[in-house]
Amino acid sequence: MGAALTISASPLFGLVLLGALFFAGLESLEPLSQEIDRPDLTDGIPIERGWIYAHHLVASAILLVFVGVTGAAVAVLVDPDIGAMAFAVAIPMVWAGAMGPVVVTMLDAPTAPSPTTLLGTPRDAETSLVPPEFAGFSTALRTLLPVLISAIGTVPVFVARFADDAASVGRSLVALVLFTTIVVLWVRRRDPWGLKLRNFFEEGRAASA
Amino acid sequence: MSNSRSNRPQSKRTRARSATTSQPAASSQPEPTARAEAPTGPPAAIETVELAKRYGDAPALWPLDLRIGAGERISLIGHNGSGKTTLMRMLVGMLEPSEGTATIAGHPIGSIEARAAVSYLADQPVFYDDLTVWEHLEYIARLHGTADWEQQAVDLVDMVGLMDRVDDLPVTFSRGLKQKAALTMAFVRPFDVMLIDEPFVGLDRLGKEALLELLTLAHGDGATLVVATHELSSVKESSRLIALSSGEVVYDGLPADADLAALTEGARQDRS
Numbered sequence A: 001m002g003a004a005l006t007i008s009a010s011p012l013f014g015l016v017l018l019g020a021l022f023f024a025g026l027e028s029l030e031p032l033s034q035e036i037d038r039p040d041l042t043d044g045i046p047i048e049r050g051w052i053y054a055h056h057l058v059a060s061a062i063l064l065v066f067v068g069v070t071g072a073a074v075a076v077l078v079d080p081d082i083g084a085m086a087f088a089v090a091i092p093m094v095w096a097g098a099m100g101p102v103v104v105t106m107l108d109a110p111t112a113p114s115p116t117t118l119l120g121t122p123r124d125a126e127t128s129l130v131p132p133e134f135a136g137f138s139t140a141l142r143t144l145l146p147v148l149i150s151a152i153g154t155v156p157v158f159v160a161r162f163a164d165d166a167a168s169v170g171r172s173l174v175a176l177v178l179f180t181t182i183v184v185l186w187v188r189r190r191d192p193w194g195l196k197l198r199n200f201f202e203e204g205r206a207a208s209a
Numbered sequence B: 001m002s003n004s005r006s007n008r009p010q011s012k013r014t015r016a017r018s019a020t021t022s023q024p025a026a027s028s029q030p031e032p033t034a035r036a037e038a039p040t041g042p043p044a045a046i047e048t049v050e051l052a053k054r055y056g057d058a059p060a061l062w063p064l065d066l067r068i069g070a071g072e073r074i075s076l077i078g079h080n081g082s083g084k085t086t087l088m089r090m091l092v093g094m095l096e097p098s099e100g101t102a103t104i105a106g107h108p109i110g111s112i113e114a115r116a117a118v119s120y121l122a123d124q125p126v127f128y129d130d131l132t133v134w135e136h137l138e139y140i141a142r143l144h145g146t147a148d149w150e151q152q153a154v155d156l157v158d159m160v161g162l163m164d165r166v167d168d169l170p171v172t173f174s175r176g177l178k179q180k181a182a183l184t185m186a187f188v189r190p191f192d193v194m195l196i197d198e199p200f201v202g203l204d205r206l207g208k209e210a211l212l213e214l215l216t217l218a219h220g221d222g223a224t225l226v227v228a229t230h231e232l233s234s235v236k237e238s239s240r241l242i243a244l245s246s247g248e249v250v251y252d253g254l255p256a257d258a259d260l261a262a263l264t265e266g267a268r269q270d271r272s
Helices: A002-008 A013-028 A030-037 A049-078 A080-097 A099-106 A132-162 A166-208 B012-027 B032-037 B084-091 B112-117 B133-143 B149-160 B175-187 B205-220 B232-237 B260-271
Strands: B046-055 B058-068 B073-078 B099-104 B118-121 B193-197 B224-228 B240-245 B248-253
Touching: A002 A013, A002 A049, A002 A080, A002 A132, A013 A049, A013 A080, A013 A099, A013 A132, A030 A049, A030 A099, A049 A080, A049 A166, A080 A099, A080 A132, A080 A166, A099 A132, A099 A166, A132 A166, B046 B084, B058 B084, B058 B099, B058 B240, B058 B248, B073 B084, B073 B232, B084 B099, B084 B193, B084 B224, B099 B112, B112 B118, B118 B175, B133 B149, B133 B175, B149 B175, B149 B205, B175 B205, B193 B205, B205 B224, B205 B232
Parallel strands: B073 B224, B073 B240, B118 B193, B193 B224
Antiparallel strands: B046 B058, B046 B099, B240 B248
């Protein structure tokens, strides 16, 4: 409904749409949240954490398909003129909208593994890469980042309103799919990427010492 | 009943493990004599080298050299804060050692291979909020690739007396029932080494009997068992007793030779 009103009535309804996307995504990610909250259980399983986390997204994605289709059906009721576009946009939009909650959930996951254990060192024991004077900015960014990421999910709706041609909407959908793929890949490969980054900085410190 | 894998010393998995562990050892020794002196048998179930843990400046476990052979049944005793849980959590890769190294079945602690070999039952059972007992068992068994998990799960829940509660959420259980549910989760997956921290806490007579029977079956199948406990009556079942006090090993030997009362009394004195 938010999408239909954004296209046909006012762009301000995009805020309603954004909120709906964010909270639908957050609710659908409960299994991932529970997994992250129980690292003892996860690390007892002889499988990379990223693989388990990424597979929790499958159930969320399926649930969000139903949310997206329902949303498209409601949007068509509000504005029958957007019928085909609503169904084309709905699923990539809800998936991309859920990437904000994915990021905020993953930020609570254990940090990248150390060479000796998979759990890694506690977050508060890490050497911060951010200077103290930028800590406030870092906190604000951490709070806003998930919402900004979810906002990317609304892009096709605004493209539909202002560009109003199928090709532009199609390109925005391709971009959404690519964006979603990158976030899912990050969930899957977060540990090895984090380990590489940590090693890179440690090597840098060792070289400069 | 037991899902131990340790009774398959000649399996492809074990042979592959022996090969992979022996190659780096040989290549890292430049002297032929050193290679000849290297152990030729299978890797120890658990081996630690100078393994230590400090919390800030406070030592929780002093540097520890320990070798536990495959198939041993160990009781680990010590007062609260003696380092039992710290040692176990480091061995299962859930706690970062401050110093030293350790291996499980020849693999570095925390590695995928080590995690596949070790089953850990924590002193505080942890469950997913929205999964029933049966769903927990299915989830864990499937992620470990256990093919015949259903019969295994039925036998386990029946043995601990949870058959009527398999469709309930374990987060709503009492402490004793949670412990029973956690027991079934620890035993439903394959393992070569089992580390159990205070398993008797909260268990009723039936639960204790079931646990002892499960441990005996697993040991009979060749699994290596390490049970940290204050239940001294269970110590006689073990083949080796290790006592910790203030992060140090104060006894390592046969349970029959140990003066348990003196050890626990000494531990208490150390604590005070």
